Amino acid sequence: MKITVKKGAALKQKSPCLILGFFSGKLKSEQLAELDQKVSGALNRAIRSKEFTGAKGEFLLLHGGAETVAERVLLVGLGKETDFSLRTLRQTTSSTAQYLAQKQLGSFLLAFPQILLKKADLTERVQAIAEGLLLADYRYDRYLPKDKPGQPIALDRVALLISSTDNLSVAKDAVTAAEAITSGVCFARDLVNAPGNLKSPEYLAMQAVAMAEQSGIKVKLLDRRELERQGFGAMIGVAQGSERDPYLIVLEYRGGDKGEQPIALVGKGVVFDSGGISLKPGEKMDEMKMDMGGAATVLGTMQAAAQLKLPVNLVAVVPAVENMPSGTAIRPGDILTSLSGKTIEVLNTDAEGRLILADALTYVGRYQPRVVIDLATLTGACIIALGNQAAAVLGNHDGLIRKLLKAGEQSGERFWQLPLWDEYVELIKSDFADVKNTGGRAAGTITAAAFLQEFADQYTWAHLDIAGMAWAEQAKAGQPKGGTGFGVRALIEYLRGEQVDHN
Ligand code: BES
Ligand code: MN
Ligand code: ZN
Secondary structure: OEEEEEEOOHHHOOOOOEEEEEOOOOOOOHHHHHHHHHOOOHHHHHHHOOOOOOOOOOEEEEEOOOOOOOOEEEEEEOOOHHHOOHHHHHHHHHHHHHHHHHOOOOEEEEEOOOOOOOHHHHHHHHHHHHHHHHHHOOOOOOOOOOOOOOOOOOOOEEEEEEOOOOOHHHHHHHHHHHHHHHHHHHHHHHHHHOOOOOOOHHHHHHHHHHHHHHHOOEEEEEOHHHHHHHOOHHHHHHHOOOOOOOEEEEEEEEOOOOOOOOEEEEEOEEEEEOOOOOOOOOOOHHHHHHOOHHHHHHHHHHHHHHHOOOOOEEEEEEEEEEEOOOOOOOOOOOEEEOOOOOEEEOOOOOOOHHHHHHHHHHHHHHHOOOEEEEEEOOOHHHHHHHOOOOEEEEEOOHHHHHHHHHHHHHHOOOEEEOOOOHHHHHHHEOOOOOEEOOOOOOOHHHHHHHHHHOOOOOOOEEEEEOOOOOEEOOOEOOEOOEEOOOOHHHHHHHHHHOOOOOO
C-alpha cells in the first residue's frame, strides 16, 4: 500500500472514494451543505432519518452523481468530539479501511479536516491514521488460497488530505515513521502466526539473522554447545525435552554514541509451550505457538528502530527454546543451576518462561545496559487480572515504569502496573535451592516477576507480561485473529523519548 499526503479542498479531488469524518452532533457545515447539494439532498435525508448521526463506527456510503468529483463519498462517524483520542482515530481509520477493502475498494482519499487542523497535533495524528491504515491491511494468508471471492482486497493507494498550507513535510515524515513502526509490528505478527512445525528455535534465529542483515544490525547466535559451555543451566533445562536445539539470539543496534550504555530488550522465545512434563490441558494448546510473542515484539522493535535510525544504542537478547515432554525432559523437583550461579527448584515445568528469562537477564548484564526491559507471555494469571486490554508492568524502578505507562498511553498499547513488594519475594523461596519457579496460585503474575527480579538485580529493570495481549482470539479493528505484535509501538514510543540529548 502506498500512502501519500496532499493539500487541497476535499470536494475537488478525483478519487474512487472520498472519506469524510464527522463528530456526532456536528453535522452542520459548509462542506456538508455543499456535498448535500451535489448528491441531490441524499445527505440531509440520511441525517434527518438518523441513518447517519456521526456516532463512532458509523458509515454512510453515497454514490456520487455527475456533480461530484469523487465517484463515491463515505461518511465516517468519529463519535463525540469530547471523547476523541488517538485511540479513536487509529480504530476508526482501521475500521474504515477494512470496510472499504471488504467492498473491494483499495484506493481512496481520506479527508479529516477538523482533526488535522492544529500543527501541534499533526505529527501524532497523521502517525495514528497511517498506523491504522497499515495495520488494517495486515493478514497472514500464506497458507490460504489466493483470490477467494468475497475476501477483502489489499489496500492499494491511499491519499491523506491536509488543509493548512505549511505542514506537508511534517505529515509526510509522520507517515514514514508509521511505515517503519508498522513494518516492525507486521514482522512480529508473522513470527507469532507461523505454525509450530515451521517455527523451531532455529527458524526464529534464522529470521532474526535475516532481519538483522537487512537492517544493518549486528547479530550473534549461541548454540546448544556454547550455552552448555557457558553454563546456561536454566535455559538448557527447558530445552532438554525437545529434539530441537535451543539458540540464544543476540542483536546489537548502534544508533547512539560509541560510549553510550545501551538499552536492552529481552524477549521470551518459547516457540511452543506444551507445558513439558507438567503437561497443559489440550484445550487451546494450539495457541501456545504464540509463546514467543515477547521475542517477536523485541525483534520487530529492533527492525523498526533501525529503520527509524533512532539515535540510541540497543541490545536485544532472545532465548529461543521449545518446551516439550519426553524422556529427556526436566521433571518437577529437578534443581537447575542458572547462569548467575543461583540454583532453581523446578516445581512446575510449565513455568518455563521465567527459567529461560533468568539466564537471558543474567547474560544481558554483560552489556552494562542502562535499562533492561523484558517482554514475555509469562502467566495465565495476567489474563485473569487484566484480560485482553492491557499488559502488566512491574519492575525495580518507578521512573522507568512511569515512562513505560506514558508510552503505552500515547501508543494505545496499554500497560497497568502491579506491585512488587518485598513480601511477595517470600513466596518463591525454596527449601532445596535459592529459589523455586512457582509461587502458588495467588498473585501469579507478581510472583513470576519476583522470580525474574532475582536475576535482574544489577540494573534498572522492568518486566512486561504480555500473555493477554500477544494473541487476539477475535478479530477487531486493525487486528485480525492471531498474532498482534503488541508492544512494538509502545516500545518505539518509549525509545523515541530516550534519545540522549547531547546539547
Ligand atoms: N506461556 C504460559 C503462560 C500463558 C498462558 C501465556 C496462556 C498465554 C496464554 C506460561 O509458560 C505458563 O504456562 N505459565 C503458568 C505458570 C504456572 C505453572 C506457575 C501459568 O500461567 O499457568
Ligand atoms: Mn508454560
Ligand atoms: Zn510459556
